[in-house]
Amino acid sequence: MSFVRPLYVVAALVLLPVPFCPAAWATSIASRLAEDSAVIQIGEHPLEADLIREFYSERAFKPAWDGNSRQRGEHLLDQIRAIAPTEGLRAQSYTVPEAAGADDRDLLISETLARFARDLSIGRVTPSRQVGGMGTEIRAKIDSATVLRDLAAGRDLFATLIPVQPAYAGYHRLKVALSLYEKLTEAGGWTAIADGASIKPGMEDARLPAVRKRLMMTGELAANQAQGKTLDAPLVEAIKRFQARHGIDPDGAIGKQTLAALNVSAEERLRQVAANLERWRWMPRRLDGTHIAVNLPAAHFELVRDGHIDMAMRVVVGDVSHQTPTMATTMTSVVINPTWTVPPSIATREILPKLRKDPSYLASNNMRILDAFDTDFEKAQGLGIDWSRYSKFPYRLRQKPGADNALGQVKFNLDNGDDIYLHDTPKRQYFGHIFRALSHGCVRLERPVELAKMLVPTQSDKLEEWVKDDTTRTLKLDKPLTVYLMYMTAWADEDGTVHFREDLYGHDARLKTALKRRQHPQQPQVSQEPAKR
Template sequence: MDRGKQNSETAFGRAPGRFSAILRIGFVALSAAAGLASDASAQNFSWFNFGPTGNDGPSYTTNRTDPDFVREWEANPPKGFATLAKANIEATKMAVRQYTMIVGKGGWPQIPEPPPKTPRDSLMQYGTTDRAVALLRARLAASGEFRGTNTTSNYFDNELEKALQRYQAANGLAPTGIADKRTIAALNVPADVRLKQLKVNLTRLQEAIPATAKRYVVVNIPAAHIEAVENGAIVARYAGVVGKPERPTPLLRTPITDLNFNPMWRLPPTVISEDLIPRGREMQKKGQNVLVKFGIDAYAGGKKVDPQSINWEKVTPGTYTYSQKPGKENPLGFLKINFNNAHSVYMHDTPSDRIFGRNFRSESSGCIRVHNIEKLAAWLLAGQNGWSASRIAQVKEQGQRLDVRLKQPVQLLFVYISAWATEDGVVQFRRDIYQKDGIGEVASSY
């Protein structure tokens, strides 16, 4: 088989349309050995895409060992299926039954982890011969990604590489086909833990999906993805940055009401208490001023305060309010998306987009950073007189300060879905980053 051949599959499943056929056979997996599909049925499963996913879709290099491939994949995820698609409820019920069978058969084997700071050439990948390779085959056979007949070979061949890529894509990892430390940690989450996650998340899906409107935006926190959805079909998927575990992004359901182009940043309470004031005290000891360095203004009673007059050792949250004018240092970038909520959170651009190319993107103070946010803005403003993608690009280029209210508010949901299945039978898992699934740290640390 040509290892460079492009594949027409996607990380989140195929383009929608064959749900009834797939579910009629019960994922096929239920009629085989706890997740193993027959060869004929396996050809109907789709998992990832290394080529264009449409005229406006990302294009990935076929060299999956190239770090640029990982960055491109993470920053520009394929559209796939909507996380809150109605079909996902029945699909996830089927996945619960599938994983109940897997657990009943004893689960899957554990893969030995590579030692710390392992050289790249000693990781399991195409061409490796090692006893652990046979364990990897058995592990992927148990959950259904490896569909070959030879589950005992110690040689890492093309068939196993494809199986590992399928697994990685369905578990929120860039499908490199290399069994690195992070991938092995995900593989080693026990089957009974994955079953518990599916059951917990089935309830979440059953609560969230019926509440979705015809047109909505959803942020799935564990996946760090933002989806624009219309009439049940996903229009676009964007990489995002979500809150750190110590500053979690809240769950919410509220309409998006307005957009601020080239906005002023009004520092939220968490940033003031946990970042600005400690940094102010630290810099003051060095004879520096945090407000001057970062171009932040402090106000008391609505009046601007001389930054040099502030003694940071005496400042407490509530002493002042703070804001930062639009510019290169402004962490909101050129766009802020607003919605009513009690948590002082919002969605926004960022002046630095390198973080979107990382796999783990739980780095904010609770707000959501959105990659390619101008495309999301164009979708939100679609049909609104005077607004188009070119107008948004012009506003960005000129640094024009504008506030725009949506004539038709768009529903927004922040959800926590860490395990689900899509209508093509693909079972998805993401890190339980806030440990909400009741399973401890086992599925949050990779």
Template sequence: MGNFWSGRNNRASIALALCIALSGGLTGSPSWAQSETAPSETQVVPPPQFLDPETPIARAIQSEMSPDLDQGLVLHYGERAFAPVWFTEDGLTENAHLTIAAMAAANEHALNPNNYDPLGFIKRSETATSEQDWARFDIDLSVQFLRYATHLSSGRVQPNAVNKALNLFPDRPDPKNLFKAVARSEDFSAFLDSLAPQSDNYARLKRRLGQFREKAAEGGFTPIPDGEVLKPGMDDPRIAVLRQRLIEEDIPGAADHNGEAYDGALVEAVKTFQEYHGLATDGVIGKNTLAKLNIPLQEKLIQMELNMERRRWMRDDLGEFYIFSNLADQNLKVVRNGKTIHTARVVVGKPYHATPVFSDQLEYVEINPFWNVPYSIATKEYLPKLKQNASALSGKQIRVFQDGTEIAPTQVAWNSYSGGNFPFRLRQDPGDGNALGRIKFMFPNRFNIYIHDTPSKSLFSRAERAFSHGCIRVSNPFKLADVLLADVNANPGHWETIRDSEKRTVIKPAAPIEVHLTYLTAWMNKDGSTHFRKDIYGRDKVLLEALRTAMTQNL
């Protein structure tokens, strides 16, 4: 029969043994999952010598084809005449060993190894004696590999099924094509690695998760005792503890500070910590900053694990030229050929007007736009005011239209209408008081969401900026226009000149520009900084519950 532990199979088995040793057992699981104690027995015993290595096992596999199996998987077995995928007459293949090892190490990707039962396959390989035993083994390993590949490449749960505001539909692996790729693979280890998102953002967060887990195993972060608000220049007995706490989270500059005065490098380190956590960067350690300093490391681990799931939903390649707005971060960036060429603060939807997550393409930019008041705003906000005072629109440059004809608001019996009976359209003229400001960036979509200017500039100075009805208000919008429309006209100030002309103007970009509205509450930047944001829409909580449910149901 041959020795499983020699030659190529030996290298695979060593990989499995190392995986077990490094992970502390095959059943290691994400922070949000319960784990069980893994048995220490790991030896894999080869399958029995079949008198006919093909026909009997093929018949056994065919007889084990359940109606509940994925049809793509059934077709794959049928095309190979029901020959086993994971073993030959010489024993388990190297691919089988590497697959079991990969599933055992799923915790590195914030997936739960228990969902793929790697230890179970080791035990079954020790006890299987018949063709039927090995047929079930082969089919079950195929099923679990398909599940593992699906979870790793496109997520544990379907985003839109978890939350209708997440309009993401990641491609799930096609079983037939997946197993064909397995058969064709010359470097199966590389193939397994390729199943995970191939983006630097995912790789960085995965690496940082591992580092934070090590810190958690060492005892976590040192808590900061309560006390009075700590301002720069003050002396405080907590200074040494604060310094140690910042060093533990690798905040730059913290280790450069000495003494018991809150000054110099330590103040700058606190400002950096505040930046990393989406707080006002004033260096003052008040209630909010102290709370962030004392968040249990376990909660940060969970937050990172949730955002690895979100990264699995996203495409690896977001395009050559794109707008990326993280709603949780309330910031926007423009990326071209892999480089960030512009950043801006944004205002996003209030929690009860939460901005949805989706991708689209910028179609045009409009300077001096009209604002066609959305039906919901017209009926819920303006109609009650008009019922009280028919002149409520006076001074707002909002006109009333019915069937395309403008009518005077004072000539309408507003008390006769309701949200279900409102035949009017409200439109605000261009101008400084226009709700859209002087420019809007349009990517027409069914949510009626777009990026625009605003007359309410003061909101951009706030640390938390969730104040809109769902659309995204952007700071320095004409600077954004300069960046996005540089291929149309690169002269600085050109678009402001059009603005000042008061003329409504529509400009189309010269090259396709993708728009990605995302929701990420934890990420790691290229410079090594790790960022966490408040879950303004409660989507972390919803996703956490969905992942726990999926785990218990073994989906």
């Protein structure tokens, strides 16, 4: 049969009328791609034309998957549908309608392959801040024409995709976690544990057998601890391990927050992992050798040099009403003993009510009104003013340097239009909290002086002395330092331990909705390469 089929195809080509010869196919393809639209509708299937225009233009609009190549094209489609779920992508997003004619199917095969390479490389959703992204400008470029050229020439799919997919260890660890939660989901996941009063160590409760079964499924509890209605020592330790993985105070008790985390389904955790794989795809092809990364949901800071974490610390990030924006920016300088110009919103909402109750509030907090009362010292400190007359704070307000300054004694300037920076804080008690989304948007650092010494090493021996004298000094960095304010609610350690955090700002929820919506390319992404017509 394998010898008969080629002869049949040749005979058919000889007998077919002229409009179906390869030259006519090329004309049909050229006509399709000449449409001045980013999306071309083929039947009910929207095709992202900008992904394939350059590829077909290079080959004079001849089909890529005709004759003997058709079977290879179909095989490549089967391969990418098999690969997609392992990358947190939907296999059904890469199907091609069977009813498509030969010329349209050629276009659809190429577009589907190019779209998969694009989605794998830089993500399916545009990385806006609303979904926890840092903008399209930091994403890697994807050359769709080269990918298609290599595949059409017979290059192995995996060899073609390796250079374009994320190379980060964090991405590949999270892929292992995806596989784990996929298996848990396929096995039926776990049954929700009934609500009720908190269970403390040593207590008995009818729900504890279900808790034991739940913890065994994710590896916190050994199989030989499956029985028992008492929160005994082994179960307490298992609960503590679970709490540590989920950013919960590891007290070993099953309170409201722990119970809620236990009851998040395996399917929902799977979607959370897939969403965070998408965020890795939004990152540059590689990070700067020296950089700072702050994970906002984890309220965690790392200074990385040559791939090694030189410094890590807790941070305080913006609360839900004052969200810290995700961004990729640069640090340019360090300010010792900074002043703080109070934002108008804080002056109105927080300071004005305090002045109505205590007119000496500004004086006692080292603050001064700017510009309006240069020659009247008392009024510059807010004294003698009827604050009840104002519904909005009417002046500019600044806090002098000092230990009680809201920025603490060290500030790290970032290049951005959001007035966001890293800084010290006099409220040191916040770093002892597990939940640290407590600021007005800026990132507060647990060990700012130590960080300043590392970033300005030539001045490190003077920093301690400078911090004490209340004189404001600005120290320029030798070169700008890249800073990533990231939003990762799931990640995996080197040993495979998977961590989850709450969706602090709702970015996960919006991203999951967007990923579900983009099962087909109804709305094309921003083009990464200029179209060549």
